[in-house]
Amino acid sequence: MKGLKAKIEKHPERNTPRRFYDIESNASNEKPEKIAEEILGSIAPKLKINPDLSQLKFDKTKESILGHHVLYQQYFEGVPISGAWIRVDIDPEGKVYNINNDLVPETVLKRAEKLNSKKAGGDASPNMPQLDVEEAKKRALEISGAKANDLSEILESELVYYPKEGVPTLAWKIIVKSQKPVGEWKIYLDAITGGIIDKINMLRTLEGQGKVFDPNPVVTLKDTSLEDNAQIPDAAYRLVPLRDLSNSGMLDGPYVTTKLTPNRVKRSDAKFIFRREERAFKEVMVYFHIDRVQRYIQQLGFTNILNRPIEVNIDGIREDNSFYSPSTKSLTFGTGGVDDAEDAEIILHEYGHAILDDQVPGFGPRGEARAMGEGFGDYLAASFFSDNKPDVLKPTVGNWDAVAYSGAEPPCLRRLDSNKKYPKDIVGEEHDDGEIWSACLWELRKALGGRTSDQLVIAHHFLLTPTTKFEEAANALITADKRLNDGRNENTIRDIFIRRGILPNPRRKNKRAGVPFEDISLNGKGI
Template identity: 30%
Template sequence: MLITTGSATFREKIIISCLAAFAAGAAWPAAAQTRDTINRLPNTIYLPDAAPAAPSADKNVVKSLSALPSATLDLKGTAPNPAAISAQVQSFVAQNAKELGLEGNAAKLVVKSTRETLTGRYVSMEQRLDDIPIIDSQVQLTVSDQGAVQSVARNVVDVPTASVASVKKTAEVSQKAAEDIVWKDLNASGEYLEPPTAEKAYLNENNVLTLVYVVKMAVSKPFGYWEYRVDANTGRIVSKKDRAIKEGKHKRDLPGSPDLSAAGVPADREAALAKFNQRMKSMMPVDKKTAKVATGKGLVFEPNPVSSLNDTGLEDNDPPSKFDKAYVEVALVGLSEAGGKLNLQGPLVRIDDFEPGDGGVSRPPSTSTGTWTARRGDNAFNDVMTYFYINSSITYLQKIGYTGTRDLFPNGIAVDTDGLNGADNSHFVPGSDRLAFGHGCVDDNEDTDVIFHELGHAIHDHINVDWGGGDSGAIGEGFGDYWAISQRKQIKNGFQVDPVKVFEWDGIDACWGGRRADRLNARYDPNRTYGAHQSMGSFESDELWSTPLVSSLLELTGAGETIESVDQVVLEGMSGIGSNFTMRTLALATVAKAKALFPGEPHAAVFEKHFKHHKIIP
């Protein structure tokens, strides 16, 4: 019998009470169940009109949004910040708790970040137990301005309430001790590149939640932006990696990283930190409050000398006169003027020196004349090239809609044009939001493809804050290559030589050969995982993703569609797919976003055609 009380039924009052508690951050009430084992649930992505698909190997499950009991979420008029939207989002999760595997789960979902997209709103929720995050566990969703949920990506750990007592929640190792463990394991003898951090988190190890410190420590020797996971109770090193995303040159015997940190090395970690803090104070960045916004001039390649001169025989050691006609004078906007000097410091790009480079410190130059006249061989030329093209690319993002509350770079980005200990490589550092470029053979900054490619890593990291795992390594590299080609297509002479070769100048045969985005023979295998720069025999893993994107770009623009519209599809596709995604799930999400952005237009069909050619979509 249904018991009623007043105007609402007893059941209705219980449901209302549960929803209110969940919106306040409480765990969803446990249903009658006997499960008591912690377990990671299969990664699942919900997309419109998606045919259900079981995972291959350890891959994602694809489901239709119609599988959700509730697929609407009205965020219209809500302020674009986590606190404002938390209650509505938690109610949506509660209504779908059983389907999402969150019923009876003691771990809570907390809204970590949100931003507006070209089609609505993106929300990332982090799974936490006792307010401590569980590594690699989140739910992401995108919702249209009309309240229709466009996608849900679930990547969570099932923590039954009966299992919570077995989880060790206090740390016996201090934060400082964890950092000391990392310093000792690195056998560090260099300087800090940024302040070290250590934060608590739970790591699912074979269905046991281990309390760990995630320690990030960037040092000049051994050079790297190291990330460790240290058991907070035993001091055991669980894992370690360099979190910087590198360009991946490997064809030739490239110059190594010279040891530039032998002189004046701090004796221990405390001394290294003190020296770092002293260096930061001495650098004296431009005071934004007193500096004036100014415009200057400088010389750049447009986009690189191979393309602009139409000369595939150029070599790095050719005489300077051979490059004379490749230089173009451009306006440098958004500069900072202080003390009568212009600096390459703007709201979108800040040229800085935070890594050891080719020969040591290389401070960005300033000018009192308003003009940079440096040419290749002088790192001031690299500074101008990097500032101009990154500033142009971020400005382009704003032009195609990523501005205001959609802005991907509201704080700009810091760049070191002479870093990586002088090695012939470049990288983006997630979390630190830094780009750095190396030298060796052709300086990386002399080729716009390298500049745009590295910025591409920052773009996908800003679009999806949980980027990582699955096929994200190859996808990130492939997207960076696509972004380089898409941006170069808009530059005079950018498609004059070999439009689909990536790194036309930096990747000449005498250096490392570069990559391509026309590997039409590449085929996707759903039973394997694609990391960055993996050799697949006749193609690289990165090229398997860049090729269908570039093929779609060329077909659509050839049919009269704009580059801007194609870029919008590629960018929006990466929003809301969570972590541990595959090429297949991202391809399906990209086609879905093409339909949402350009209904009735050819974009979705063209992307789908090229993804199917490579068997990425079956």
């Protein structure tokens, strides 16, 4: 593993690699733990940890459709450091392709040792607590706010190092379960001074209720004559569960938060029942639909793609437009025409950009990669809702949003069944060019089925670069299919992309189906 070739993302504070990716490594038949240990030893100097790996303790190996994920916890003087983990991702062939690093470098640990020693009055063993565990438990019960007659209990107590202003501090981690108020509190107390370092309520199981369009009134009512100012009947709405809301009383959860929305709605009873005339209806729409599609992505086997709260502003601009910001990792929806956040297909299209950026940071700055981003967003929205749409609407997206501007029947933002071919129909505008890519993905879905094609499309993103071109991405789909499906769908994939001109046709001397007529020549002369 010496001389490892990889790309690196730097940790914003520690001047160490936060992530190694695009790693060039050899296949191996060794056990995943052995492979991980070998590569960690080779990069220990870059991680700024002891080269003998004595600070690391193997935790577990998890399997996924992407291979094995080997996890290690960092210890300091025999005490675990909270949040200090490193994960090595290994594909089914035994090749290391990604490493995520949250380890604390030696320089910071030395600062921690000096700080704890100073607080302990120069004690030569600064990892010896002055606050005993029973006193820590008593203090934690008080801090949790549990009432005297409450049936509270201590679920866990452990001595750890916990970061305080970036420096690991010796602390007692006490987990308290209380009934009044209801909570499951993780409390960190300075093991030397007894001061509170952090208090976290871990309960995330509050289920609320909301009212939404699913995906929009045009689809639900099967009525393409609706207009923005129409009175939408009750039949267009659906009562849905809002899963895992936090205890904030607002629409905050594990995968989406509306915190960027000014004056957002708050309901202490977690009942978010609104109609489209009320601004808060759009908050419910983005929460429910993003949360649900993220859970679907995880069901496909992808547990590490944007599995954190994305921040959303439901009406940040007045134009009939919406966008994902790669800089702030957030979504903003517009209010021109039909408000974009009223149409779940527009919501999922924009979320598609966030997914791609999470898989391939900086994806699609220009050209064909940018068009692929638009095409994938359309595919994600169309595929996710396809099974609940009438046939005439299946290959379209944004039917409700489009009633304000579309003269097509049915009204739609874009279609996924165009007859465009590459390269003759490339015009240099990402949405138009994206219709070539989305049409290929839509054909793939019709051939393989929704779940198989969804998994394949999302998986192949891991094999792309920010400036990938159509042909490279088509080949990446073939590679992903070999990994996931033993190549069973290769002929189907090739046929689709050859007919669209993205892959050259070996039966026609590698000519492309979409070469403009005026570019075709025979024996050096025009036909």
